[in-house]
Amino acid sequence: MRGSLIRLITIAVFLPTLILMGISGYFLYQNFQKYQNVQKSTQYLELTKRLENMLVYLGQERGTTSIYSVSKGSYPNSKKILHTKRILFSKAIEDLRDFVNKHPEYYNDVKNVINLANKLPVFRKKIDSFKENYIKSYFFNYYTKLETEIIKSIAKIQKKFPDTIKKTYELKFPFERIISFTGIIRGFGSYYITADTPMSEEEYKNVLLKYYHDSNILPLYFLEPKTRAVFNSQEFKKIEQDIKTIMFYVQQANMEYYVNGEFNGYPIDALDYFHLFTKRIDYFKKAVENLNKIVDKELQSIIQKATQNLIINAVIFGIALIVFFIGIYIVRLIKAHIKELSDLLTSLTPILGKEVKIDIGSAKGINEAIKVVDEAIKVIQESVKKAEEATKAKSLFLANMSHEIRTPLNGILGFLELLKTTELTKEQQDYVNTISQSAKNLLQLVNNILDVSKIESNKVSLEIIDFKAIDEFENTLELFSTPAAQKKIQYVAEISPNIPTLLKGDILKIKEILQNLINNAIKFTHEKGLISVKILLEEIKDDKAKIYFEVKDTGIGMSEEQKEKIFEAFSQADESVTRKYGGTGLGLTIVKNYLEMMGSHINVESEINKGSKFYFTIEFDVADPTPRYKQNMFSNTTVAVLNTFRDSLRKEYSIEYLNYFGIARIGFNDIEELKKILTSEKINAVTVFYEESDKEEISKLQSLNLPIIFIASYTYKEEINKLNPDFTIYDPNLPTKTYNAITTTKEKKVVKTTKKEIKTKPLYQLKALIAEDNPINKKLLQTKLKAMGIESDTANNGLEAFNKYSMNPDKYDIIFMDVQMPIMDGVEATQEIIEFEKEEGLPHTPIVAVTANVLKGDREKFIGAGMDDYISKPIETNELERVLENVAKNKYRSYEEYEKEENTQTQTEESSVPTIEPVEIPKTEEKEKIIIASESSFLLNYLKSVLDVEFDTASQITELHKKLNKNGPNILIIEDDFNGADMNVLIKSIKEENPNTKIIIIGEKNYEQADGIISDLNPETINNTIKSVKGKE
Amino acid sequence: MKKVIFIFISFVFVFALDLTFTKAYRAFNKGVKLHKTNPQKAQQYFQKAYILLTELHEKPSSQVYFMLGRMYSNGWGVERNYKKAEEYLKKAIKLGNERAYCSLAKVYIKTGKYAKAKKYLDYALSHENLSNYCKDINPNTLKEIK
The missing domain is CATH 3.40.50.2300 (Response regulator)
Structure with missing residues (x-):
């Protein structure tokens, strides 16, 4: 049953079409035939008309020839008149000949007529010779014979007319006969009357009486009213009467001769006789004409109808044809679609294991198609499942990565920190720093990889919090002051001091972005280059602050191609970069993604060997619109600036900060000048741009009793320190640094440097329980706690921890609970401990979660589980201190x-231990x-x-x-x-x-x-x- | 009986046509019929006929010429005038009247133009239906001509 569907469709489409075509075609054929017949009838009518024309003129010629012959042409005008009549008759014959020549198919219908008519010239000549008796030789033998033939032809033709016309046509006949007979009587009679001789008895009977008698039958009842009216008119009636009279006279005259043998002539004038009969003929001619008109009209209407029908039929047939072609088109289309679909399904059949050709036109094909589709759906469902599992696996991997990789790193970093606190030789310190840096880099790498994975797994979202804008930005920038100084790079920053105090945003990500960009800048800029960072407040509108960020360097730069590549994950500007500069190529990917999440995007401008500029703008919601630093807040301060022998961006930005704070500046070239200035002005401090100024003059400034603020790169730390500075602003100069410098010098407080200090260890007398399965982490924490004077016990898993605790609940002041442990994890152990405490009515021992998991939701999980606090791995010392302090203050x-x-x-404080507060934001x-x-x-x-x-x-x-x-x-x-x-x-x-x-x-x-x-x-x-x-x- | 009917009907229909010729014909024939028995009455008819015929004079008619010829030949309704008779009869013959042949022959006999008379007589006698009209010609005269 191959292609049964297509067959069905084909049948459904074509069957009605073909039926329609067939029927309309049949009717079209019929109508066409009819039309042709009708057209033919028109021709026949034409032919008839010409024949009838011949009749008329034949009668006239025959009649006039009587007078002409009997008088041998002597009758006045008889010659002329006959000549005219002959011309007319010849023309009528000619017309017929023309018609037959144009339409030879009609020749047979008028063959005899034409043959006889051809003899006319001969007979005319004979007649003109006057040798024979016209009546005896030519009147009947030729003219009347021809007339008969014509009438016969007309009768034959009548049969070819359509039925409706036939009837009307039949009516003509009697009239034509009457005309013919009347003509005969006219010609015949006028001859004898002119000759003034009687007709022979034979002629009298066979001709006169016969034709006269016959000609009197008038089929009036057939006629339509108009014509009937003609024949009912007085005029016609008079003519008929006159003819009756005349015929009576003629008969009388002849009868007298036959009866008495005496002939005394005819009591009518020959011409009168002739004209009277002509008149009669005229009437009948009119009737014939009318009937012809009727026939014409009828024929016309038949033609019209036939034409109309033909057209309608043709149109219907045409429509049927169009429908037929549309049908073909539709079937083709459907076929094509079925084939397409079949091909598509065929292409899927490998799913079934074998290649099968599917044709959904057949029932078998549909079954196979269903099978294939089912199979395909199954396969897809499985693939989806597998993909979901893959995603799950990936997430799990991420989670584990966080933990697994960080754990050993944590160990390395932690112990390095401890190592740093021990006594080391310079060489050893060097090595330790190098190892520490490498480990930090590795950690950074790992974090980057995880960040990118998180981004790609869509596990990253914005955490909008209120943050102290300038403080956070400054902290971030500060991280790179040492690395920049190490490469002797001028590292400057322009930050708008009037940025609102508190902004809402994901500050962690922004910090990461800045770090990535500045890191790259330092990496790709050679010694003595320049890195400039701008964080500018563009505008505040509708409680939204638009901040412009820019990191510009004079590094190696990038080409157009490289610019496009750098944001792709794992791609760097080119392969040589990895070798020369290292890195994973992930930093910028993370930057791009984070910015896109914030509704911004990263822009790059770069030129090879000239440098690069990365910039973007972020809109923050404003939490506290108060500007971080008020403008002109030090308007009553004046600062003397040692003029420099060259300019620098460092100097430019520093002066901008001074301007913002409203600090008046007075420049001086040497100490003498300064002394002069001091006589008239109150100077609060001297500002020296160390690198850009004359060192001799700088050294002279020591003699003055003015606070000196040095602004320079970290590279010159040692030299500057030799000069006992009151305050040094190292690269990058920041609003806070300038603020601190001014406030410090104004109040002559002890200068605080922004060096990283190793804090002195606080000491607690606490006892801790450490639950940690990883020996390194365990050891690390233990050591750290020991350094703080805390003794600790350890457990390898949650169950051990619980047991150790429950056996001696009072022993421990704090429990450090690692979250991921075998046998029983931290959360479960915590819950067991809390339950145990409840049941036994024991005081609660604080439990601190120690976790590498920093995924969203983890913190809430731990608090919800009953943990009191948590610190993340790698364990930072200050976090540890915080937690321990809380314990010490019994806050848990x-x-x-x-x-x-x-x-x-009562707040119990460990009295023996003085704690030094790290530098923090001033308390209220x-x-x-x-x-x-x-x-x-x-x-x-x-x-x-x-x-x-x-x-x-x-x-x-x-x-x-x-x-x-x-x-x-x-x-x-x-x-x-x-x-x-x-x-x-x-x-x-x-x-x-x-x-x-x-x-x-x-x-x-x-x-x-x-x-x-x-x-x-x-x-x-x-x-x-x-x-x-x-x-x- | 037929005659009576014919004559009766002829009177009825006499007014339907332009009957000048018919009237003339009737008058002429009446005259012909009566000229032997009642010459005076006949003359009246012939005169009437003559008047009517002269009305028709312009219309060429073999019959009119024939009647006029005979009238002039025989002095019917007019003064005998063989010349006019000859003229008219010749006209009648020209137009095809065959009865005129004998009449013309008679005229030629009367006027002594025997050769012409013979011609026309021969012609008349050669046509069978014409010979009837020559019946009243004197056989003796005929012999003479022959």
């Missing part, structure tokens, strides 16, 4: 314990009461560990109201849905009762009356939010 106590001691508010002056309203003990515990401020707690609304300071200031940190209250109402009532209260909501919803919101448990965020709320007026 459970809520109930805290309640008991609430009134006394005002003592605000901080209250945390929460029903969750875990939350309270966590906040205790995280916050570096003291606070009170409340778990009921009534309690809350009691604890709030009526006059304030208060900072209330309240969780959403506290006591199930309507927060809007609660906040309103609190603010009404305690006007000077700032309210921070812990939760997702931002309430109108609230002053801040903590939506995630990032310690930095929490502290920032509280500080920002504090700072708000």
Whole structure:
């Protein structure tokens, strides 16, 4: 049944078409035949007309020849008249001949007529000779014979007409006969009357009587009204009467001769006789003409109808034809589509294991097609599953990578740190630094790879937090001051000091971006090159700050082709770069992706051997629009600047900062000049651009009792230190550095350098339990804690940890719990411990999660599991200190314990250990009461560990109201849905009762009356939010 | 009986045609019929006929010429005038009237033109239906001519 579908369609399409075509074709043929017949009839009518014409003129010639012959041409005008009549008759014959010549197919119909007519000239001649008796020789033998033939032909032709016309045509006959007979009588009679001789008895009977008698039959009843009216007219009736009279006379005259043998002539004049009969003939001619007209009309209408029908039929047939062709086209189209589909499905058949040709035109084909499609769907589903599994595997890989790779790295870095704190020779220090740097690079590499993987797995999202803009930017830039100095690169920065204090954004990613760009700049710029970083506030519009970032260098530059390649993952400008400069080629990929996530994009301008410029713009929501540094805040300060022998970007930007702060500048060339200036002006400090100034003059400045601010690259640190500077601004100069320089010199405080210091170790007398399966990490942590004076026990997994704890619950002040451990992991162990504590009614030992996982959601997971805090691997010392301090301050106590001691508010501090605070942002002056309203003990515990401020707690609304300071200031940190209250109402009532209260909501919803919101448990965020709320007026 | 009917009908239809000729013909024939029995009446008819015929004079008619010829030949309704008779009869013959042959022959006999008379007589006698009209010619005269 191959192609049965196609066959079916073909049949369905063509069958009706063909039927239609057949029927219409049949009718078309019929109509065409009819039409042709009708056309033929027209021709026949033409022919008939010509024959009838001949009749008329034959009669006339015959008649006039009578008079002519009998008088042998002597009758006046008979010759002329006969001549005219002959011409007319000849023309009529000619007309017929013409017609037959044009349409030879009609020759047979008029063959006899033409043959006889051809003899006419001969007979005419004979007649003209007057030898024979005209009547006896020619009247009947030729003319009347010809006439008969003509009438016969007309009768024959009549049969060829369509039926409707035939009837009308038949009516003509009697009239034509009458005309003929009348003509005969006329010619015959007028001859004898002119001759004034009687007709022979024979002639009299056979001709006169016969024809006269016959000619009297008048078929009036056949006629249509008009013609009937003619024959009913008085005139015609008179003519008929006259003829009757005449015939009577003629008969009378002849009868007399036959009866008496006497002939006395005819009582009518020959010409009168002739004319009378001519008149009669005229009437009948008219009738014939009318009938001809009718026939004409009928024929016309038949023709019209036939033509119409023909056209209609032709159109229908044409339409049928068009439909037929459309059908062909459709079938072809369908065939093509079926074939296409079949081919497509055939191409899929390898799925079934074998190549089978599918033709969905057949039933078998459809079955196979279904099989193939089913199979294909299965295959696809499997592929999807596999892809999903692959993605899952990839995610798992990422997670494990984070942990597995970082763990040994953590070990390396950690112990290197420890090594650095031991006594080392210069050489050893050198080696340790190199190893440390390599390890840091490796860590950076790993982080980059993971970042790119995360980006590609779409596991990266923006974490928008409030951040201190200038501080963060400055910190980032500062990281590279040493590396730049090592390559003797002039490293300068232009940062708008009026950038809003707090911005909202993903600062971590921005820092990574800047680090990548500056890193590249340093990498690809040779010694004594220049790197300039710009972070400029473009505009603030609708609470959005547009910041322009730029990193420009005078490095090796890139070509157009290279520019396109650099953002692709793993591609660097070219292969030689990897060899020469190292790197993974991932940095810029990460930059590009991060910027795109922020709705920005990276732009590059570069020229080979001239340098490169990377720039982008980001729009930040403004959290605190106050400019970080107020413009002209040092407007009452004047600074003397030692003029330089050359300019530098460093100098340019530094002066810009001075200008922003409104600091007046006075330039001087040497110390003498300065002394002069001092007599008239108050100078707060001297600014020296070390590299660009005359060293002799600089050394002379020592003699003056003015604070000197040096601005130079880190390279010159040693030389500058020899000069006992009051303040040195090393590359890059930053708003904060300038600010510090001015404030320091103004207050003549002890200069603080921005060198990295190794902190002195704080000492605690605590006991720790370390749960860690990795021996290196275990050892590392133990050593670090030992250095802080903390003894620690270890466990290899969660179960061991639990056992060790439960056997001696009082022993440990803190438990460091690694999250990923065999047998029982950190989370489970924590839960077991907490349960154990609950059951036994034991005081809670703080549990700190130690994790390499920094994926989103992990922090919440740990807090939710019951951990009190967490630090990430590699373990940073200050994080460790923070956690230990919290423990020392008993900040991790459970809520109930805290309640008991609430009134006394004793903070136990380790008295023996003085702690040196690292350089931090200055504390606020005002003592605000901080209250945390929460029903969750875990939350309270966590906040205790995280916050570096003291606070009170409340778990009921009534309690809350009691604890709030009526006059304030208060900072209330309240969780959403506290006591199930309507927060809007609660906040309103609190603010009404305690006007000077700032309210921070812990939760997702931002309430109108609230002053801040903590939506995630990032310690930095929490502290920032509280500080920002504090700072708000 | 037929005669009576014919004559009766002829009177009825006499007014349908332009009957000048017919009237003339009737008058002439009446005269011919009566000229032996009632010459005076006949003359009246002939005169009437003559008047009518002269009306038709312009219209060429063999019959009119024939009648006029005979009238002039025999002095019917007119004064005998053989010349006019000859003229008219010749005209009639020209137009094809065959009865005129004998009449003309008679005229030639009367006027002594025997040769012409013979010609026309021969012609008349050679045509069978014409010979009837020569019946009243004197055989003796005929002999003489022959």
